Amino acid sequence: MRIINTIILVLFLFGCIPGSQPLMYNEGNRYLDQSFELLPKSKFKPIIIILKEVKVYVFDDNPLLTKEGMKGKSFASTDNCIYVIGKRDASGKIMLQQNVLGYELQHLLNWKDDRIKNPDK
Structure with missing residues (x-):
């Protein structure tokens, strides 16, 4: 059972299961937002x-x-x-x-x- 759960998790993470695409897409956008926040504030x-x-x-x-x-x-x-x-x-x-x-x-x-x-x- 553990092997099956691992396979499902891997497929989910790589976008092979419907529903995982928005999660991956949003995660990528989150990283872009975080990198933008690293820039110093300016007026x-x-x-x-x-x-x-x-x-x-x-x-x-x-x-x-x-x-x-x-x-x-x-x-x-x-x-x-x-x-x-x-x-x-x-x-x-x-x-x-x-x-x-x-x-x-x-x-x-x-x-x-x-x-x-x-x-x-």
């Missing part, structure tokens, strides 16, 4: 950046990325377009990597206002 006036007509293209597989020779699984363009890969969760809904979407959005914000850090530097 600045609020910044408002208006991006008009941002388009987000979600692909199950993005042939544009390999054609463009991109290293990652996503990219942003200066015409306010973001290209990302999505995957279906156990319920069939398409999930996006929040950190990837935010990373590409930060590019758009940086191009509009250089007070926002370029995420590549």
Whole structure:
């Protein structure tokens, strides 16, 4: 019985059992939040950046990325377009990597206002 419980636990942790995906996803976001909190606090006036007509293209597989020779699984363009890969969760809904979407959005914000850090530097 102990071996079966161990196998179930391993499958659960690696996302092979429906229901484990949100737990793993949330755990990853928790680590990202914790790393952001390690940055020192800073004071600045609020910044408002208006991006008009941002388009987000979600692909199950993005042939544009390999054609463009991109290293990652996503990219942003200066015409306010973001290209990302999505995957279906156990319920069939398409999930996006929040950190990837935010990373590409930060590019758009940086191009509009250089007070926002370029995420590549």
